[in-house]
Amino acid sequence: MKHVLIGTALAATAVTGATAQEVTLGRFFGACEDAGTDTTASVGEACIIQSIINAADAELDGITVTTLPTDWGNYYDQVIAAYAGGEPPDVHVMHRHRVPQFAGLGALAELSGDLEAAGIDVSDWAPAALDAVSFEGGIYGVPMDFHANLWHVNMEIMEAAGLVAEDGSPILPSSPEELLEHAAMVEAATGHDYLAADFAQFPIGVRLVLSLMWQQGENIFTEDGTATIDTEAARNAVTTITQLFDAGHADPQLNYADSQQAFLNGEAAVLVNGTWVVDFYSAEAANPDVALSDYYVADFPTLFAEGATWADSHMWAIPASLKRDDPETYAAALQVLAFINAHNIDWARTGHMAVRNSVLASEAYAALPHRDEYTGTAAIARDTPAAENYGAIQDVLNRELQAIWLTGKPVGDALSDAELEVQDLLDG
Structure with missing residues (x-):
């Protein structure tokens, strides 16, 4: 019965001409006011993620996405305060290492039964990506990347030495x-x-x-x-x-x-x-x-x-209260996550490692700048x-x-x- 209701809500959000369903989205990564909607042309984390969000806002029928950017340094303090005040963002980014904290308190929606209906293929996620969003047998987010520390090198200085x-x-x-x-x-x-x-x-x-x-x-x-x-x-x-x-x-x-x-x-x-x-x-x-x-x-x-x-993973989560109390906005939020998941190759342009097997195996991914220089990072990633x-x-x-x-x-x-x-x- 739950999946029927979710599917109905998904369909309802796509009815052209209906009042747009607003989805608020909390993120860090910095501000970018002129990102546009071209997800293939933006540069840097802030502008790439904002171009994906802008494209979702423009392309998802019956859904508007309102970005709530915050500073990376105090992001979690703000998210925790928003949960405590009963008004968390409908969708928000978080790190893998924060899943036990938020999911352990029951703050995050368990998504596993609703992802397929939203168009998200969990079988396309790399095993480590699925593990990153899993907690005590449930799935509490949609993974976006693996990221790790690298050595960025000035070759002119190295050659001189x-x-x-x-x-x-x-x-x-x-x-x-x-x-x-x-x-x-x-x-x-x-x-x-x-x-x-x-x-x-x-x-x-x-x-x-x-x-x-x-x-x-x-x-x-x-x-x-x-x-x-x-x-x-x-x-x-x-x-x-x-x-x-x-x-x-x-x-x-x-x-x-x-x-x-x-x-x-x-x-x-x-x-x-x-x-x-x-x-x-x-x-x-x-x-x-x-x-x-x-x-x-x-x-x-x-x-x-x-x-x-050192390595970690970015993911997108939805509050448990939204799934419980507002099925239409919850369904719209899932569509936003599906859109971001579909644009994993665009996010990977930042330098982050992709989470979808189909992207990891693609020629477009292999052709990204400098990608062949740190292929060993995935094998040594730890936390x-x-x-x-x-x-x-x-x-x-x-x-x-x-x-x-x-x-x-x-x-x-x-x-x-x-x-x-x-x-x-x-x-x-």
């Missing part, structure tokens, strides 16, 4: 010691920093430390909820980064915008950032007014025993075990790691304090 292989790819370090050697080579040849990243604002530094811990076969907590932060692996990971600060080969005070600008200005050989900026940096490198001109994208290098890099308090855990780690490289807090003290606080969070 003698760090280019015969095949034209950058020579990347294979140990912490070699990392320091390469950094010294870059400084000697160019006077520039070797590595830039956001160490002072968002948790890019956390993701770096996590990656280097995973490369040693360790994690910050176990599947059974035991914090494991004050460890030799964590000390090794932190030291790998702080040795660059101590030698003057990286600046711990750079925030996200400053680290990105330093890379675009040709002031750093490598920027650690995600898949989401690949097409933006590619476009910037083609701009004669930008110092970066020879741009390469590399998998995160293996500095310890095994390959690993922490699922945790309802992931956001708070990440905040603790970010605060304590920044205390190490910004205020000189002893490594042992910071890791010990982080472990105690994270354990409290894991214990609920």
Whole structure:
């Protein structure tokens, strides 16, 4: 009976001439006021996603989509407040790591019985994509991508330092010691920093430390909820980064915008950032007014025993209250999700990895700029075990790691304090 009602509601939303069903959509990714509706021409996360949303608004009969963009930094605070106030967006983006928090509280609609009627083929999702939106046997979202940390490389600086292989790819370090050697080579040849990243604002530094811990076969907590932060692996990971600060080969005070600008200005050989900026940096490198001109994208290098890099997944969710109380808007929201799912190749132009098997196997996907340079990333993508308090855990780690490289807090003290606080969070 439920599926009949959903199908009827789906049909009702498509009746031309009827009052348009408004779907509010909450997202981050930044603002883009002139995205238009051409999903193949926009550049950068903000404009690509907005062009897809604008196209949905223009092409879905009987549905209007109202975008509620918010800043990435406080997005979840706003979404949580909207749920608490009883007025969450009809559709909103979220990360895989947040599914246990929201679904565990019953806030998200379970979608599995309604996706086929909306035109969404779950069998076309890659297994990891299905896993990303699943929780306790249910499906609580429509996946949009896999994203991960990469090494964005200025090949002019690498060539000047003698760090280019015969095949034209950058020579990347294979140990912490070699990392320091390469950094010294870059400084000697160019006077520039070797590595830039956001160490002072968002948790890019956390993701770096996590990656280097995973490369040693360790994690910050176990599947059974035991914090494991004050460890030799964590000390090794932190030291790998702080040795660059101590030698003057990286600046711990750079925030996200400053680290990105330093890379675009040709002031750093490598920027650690995600898949989401690949097409933006590619476009910037083609701009004669930008110092970066020879741009390469590399998998995160293996500095310890095994390959690993931080990764996550973006997905779209619908509030459980909408499914329960407003079947017509719920059906319209599903159509919006189906539209976004159908445009997975367009979203993949950002640099993110696609989630649909048919897209992953397509010539169009393989032909995307720089795609062949980081094909190994999917195989080394890692994350922490699922945790309802992931956001708070990440905040603790970010605060304590920044205390190490910004205020000189002893490594042992910071890791010990982080472990105690994270354990409290894991214990609920």
